[in-house]
Amino acid sequence: MDESTQSSPSAVLAPTRFDAVLFLSFGGPDGPDDVMPFLENVTRGRGVPRERLAAVAEHYLHFDGVSPINRLNLAMIDALRSALADRGRDLPVYFGNRNWHPMVEQTLAQMYRDGHRRVLVFPTSAWAGYSGCRQYHEDIARAIDALRESEPASVRDPMLLRKLPQYWDEPAFVAAGADAVRRARDDLPGGEGEPRLVFTAHSVPTSADRAAGPAADGGGLYSAEVYAASVSVAAEVGYGDFDQVWQSRSGPPQIPWLEPDICDHLENIAAQGVQQVIVYPVGFVSDHLEVIWDLDNEASEVARRLGMDYVRADTVGTDARFIEMIADLIERYADGGGDVRALGCGDNGRTCRPDCCVPVRGARPSPGNARTS
Ligand SMILES: CC1=C(CCC(=O)O)c2cc3nc(cc4[nH]c(cc5[nH]c(cc1n2)c(C)c5CCC(=O)O)c(CCC(=O)O)c4C)C(CCC(=O)O)=C3C
Numbered sequence: 604m605d606e607s608t609q610s611s612p613s614a615v616l617a618p619t620r621f622d623a624v625l626f627l628s629f630g631g632p633d634g635p636d637d638v639m640p641f642l643e644n645v646t647r648g649r650g651v652p653r654e655r656l657a658a659v660a661e662h663y664l665h666f667d668g669v670s671p672i673n674r675l676n677l678a679m680i681d682a683l684r685s686a687l688a689d690r691g692r693d694l695p696v697y698f699g700n701r702n703w704h705p706m707v708e709q710t711l712a713q714m715y716r717d718g719h720r721r722v723l724v725f726p727t728s729a730w731a732g733y734s735g736c737r738q739y740h741e742d743i744a745r746a747i748d749a750l751r752e753s754e755p756a757s758v759r760d761p762m763l764l765r766k767l768p769q770y771w772d773e774p775a776f777v778a779a780g781a782d783a784v785r786r787a788r789d790d791l792p793g794g795e796g797e798p799r800l801v802f803t804a805h806s807v808p809t810s811a812d813r814a815a816g817p818a819a820d821g822g823g824l825y826s827a828e829v830y831a832a833s834v835s836v837a838a839e840v841g842y843g844d845f846d847q848v849w850q851s852r853s854g855p856p857q858i859p860w861l862e863p864d865i866c867d868h869l870e871n872i873a874a875q876g877v878q879q880v881i882v883y884p885v886g887f888v889s890d891h892l893e894v895i896w897d898l899d900n901e902a903s904e905v906a907r908r909l910g911m912d913y914v915r916a917d918t919v920g921t922d923a924r925f926i927e928m929i930a931d932l933i934e935r936y937a938d939g940g941g942d943v944r945a946l947g948c949g950d951n952g953r954t955c956r957p958d959c960c961v962p963v964r965g966a967r968p969s970p971g972n973a974r975t976s
C-alpha cells in the first residue's frame with residue numbers, strides 16, 4: 604500500500620459530511636455483443652469451467668443478451684432519489700458496477716470531476732462473504748487506484764468512500780420480503796394443506812462460506828445471515844417452518860458448494876407429497892437474470908414436471924419500504940454518524956475486519972488490491 608492511501612485513524616473516524624451516494628452493483632450485459640466480455644469480467648481468474656460459461660451465455664441470449672439488472676437498478680436509483688429529495692437530503696446518487704457499464708471506475712472519475720470528495724457507497728448485496736461484501740470493497744479500491752491515473756489531482760485531494768454495512772437484518776428489508784411472500788401465497792390456487800415456503804440465495808463454494816465473516820467468529824457468516832433473514836421473513840408471514848436452499852452454482856463439480864440446490868430440493872419435496880411451493884429469492888434485491896432464468900424458468904419447469912403449483916415471490920426491488928430503508932441507512936451515515944465498525948462498513952476499500960471474508964486460495968486469485976489495514 605502506498606502512503607497516499609493511508610489515512611490516519613483520526614481522519615477516518617472524524618465526523619464527515621458526505622456529499623454524494625454511489626449505488627454499487629454487479630452489472631449485466633446490455634446486448635448480445637456484451638455477453639462474453641461481461642462473463643469474462645465476472646469470472647476472471649475464478650476457475651469457472653468453459654461449459655458453464657457457455658451455458659450462462661445461452662441464458663443471457665434468451666433475453667437478446669440484455670440482463671434486466673441495469674434497468675432494475677436504475678429504477679431503484681430513481682426511487683431512492685425521490686426518497687432523499689422528500690427528506691430534503693441534497694445527495695446526488697450515482698450508479699457504478701463491478702462487471703459492466705457504467706463501470707465503477709468511470710463513475711468515480713465523473714463524481715470526482717463533479718466535485719464530490721465524500722461518498723457513501725450503497726452495495727446491492729445485503730450479505731457477508733467474498734462475493735457479497737469483500738469484493739465490493741475491492742471494487743472501491745480498484746476505482747480509487749484508477750482515479751489516481753485518470754485524475755492525478757486526486758492523489759493530493761483524495762476522495763473518501765465509505766461502504767455502508769450489511770443490511771440483511773434491517774426490519775424494512777424483512778418486512779418488504781414478508782409482503783412479497785404474502786402476495787405470492789395469494790397467487791396460489793386453493794390447494795390441500797399449507798404450501799411449502801422455500802428461501803433461496805446464490806450458492807457459493809463451502810470453502811468461501813467458511814471464510815465468510817470475521818475469522819474470530821469462525822466463519823459461515825454468509826449462510827448464517829441468509830438463514831437468519833429467512834427465519835425473520837418466515838416468522839413475519841406466520842410460518843414456523845421453511846426450507847433454505849441455494850441456486851445458480853457454478854465452478855467445477857468436484858468443488859463443494861452450498862446445498863441443496865433448488866431444483867434437487869423440488870424433487871425431494873415432491874417425493875414427500877408437497878403439492879404447492881412458494882419460492883422467495885431472499886438472497887437478491889432485484890429480479891435480475893439469476894432470478895428470471897434460474898427460478899422463473901428452470902425451477903418452475905421442474906415444479907411443473909413434478910405436478911406442483913409453483914409461485915415465485917418478488918424480490919424487494921422498488922418496494923417503498925426497501926427504498927426507505929436505503930434512504931434511512933444513508934441518513935444514518937450522511938453526517939458522519941452511524942456505526943463505522945458495523946460488519947461490512949469500511950473506508951476506501953478496507954474491509955470491516957482485516958481477516959473478514961477473505962478469498963479462498965485455489966478457488967480464487969490472490970487478494971490483490973484489497974485493503975485490509
Ligand atoms: C453471493 C453471490 C451473489 C449475491 C450478492 C450480490 O448480489 O452481489 C451474486 C449475485 C449475482 N451474480 C450474478 C451473475 C453471475 N454470477 C456468477 C458467478 C458467481 N456468483 C457467485 C456468488 C454470488 N453472485 C459466485 C461465488 C460465482 C462463481 C464465480 C466467482 O467466484 O465470481 C456468474 C458467472 C457465471 C456463473 O458461474 O454462473 C454470473 C453471470 C448477478 C447478475 C445477474 C444479471 O446479470 O442479471 C448477480 C446480481
Ligand SMILES: [Fe+2]
Pocket residue numbers: 805
Ligand atoms: Fe453470481
